[in-house]
Amino acid sequence: MFGNGLAFARSSPNIARMDVKNLTDVPAFITKDGSEIRELLAYRNSVIKNQSLAEARLPVGASTQEHYHAKTEEVYFITHGVGRMRIEEELREVKAGDAVAISPGKKHKLWNTGTETLRLLCCCAPCYEHSDTFLTE
Numbered sequence: 001m002f003g004n005g006l007a008f009a010r011s012s013p014n015i016a017r018m019d020v021k022n023l024t025d026v027p028a029f030i031t032k033d034g035s036e037i038r039e040l041l042a043y044r045n046s047v048i049k050n051q052s053l054a055e056a057r058l059p060v061g062a063s064t065q066e067h068y069h070a071k072t073e074e075v076y077f078i079t080h081g082v083g084r085m086r087i088e089e090e091l092r093e094v095k096a097g098d099a100v101a102i103s104p105g106k107k108h109k110l111w112n113t114g115t116e117t118l119r120l121l122c123c124c125a126p127c128y129e130h131s132d133t134f135l136t137e
Helices: none
Strands: 026-028 036-041 052-060 067-069 075-081 080-086 090-095 098-104 110-111 120-126 133-135
Touching: 067 110, 075 080, 075 090, 080 098, 090 120, 110 120
Parallel strands: none
Antiparallel strands: 026 036, 036 052, 052 120, 067 133, 075 098, 075 120, 080 090, 080 110
């Protein structure tokens, strides 16, 4: 046991292990809207069943295709760079540290307007699925 009261399990086949993924170890893929994402946690690769967490990257000058999700709500958390976010008719500048809530059924699009790759964490509940992504442009 450590000073903070936490005990660490020794390696044993009978002890459950934490499900930890590192960004450098998960492969990138392109979503239906054109984003490059690395899915950190979802039912496809972890014990998570009802949501997903991914990092998305948009190169300088790039944008996603406008789209919506019928079932999925999303949270975008900008970690690097600056951009412009549109949800339905509302347009707003976003930057590192901003969190954006996107409700199911709301058309949205993200542009990288900065001088570095725009990086963000994307939390989806339920998990991201191509089949729940509907392009509108």
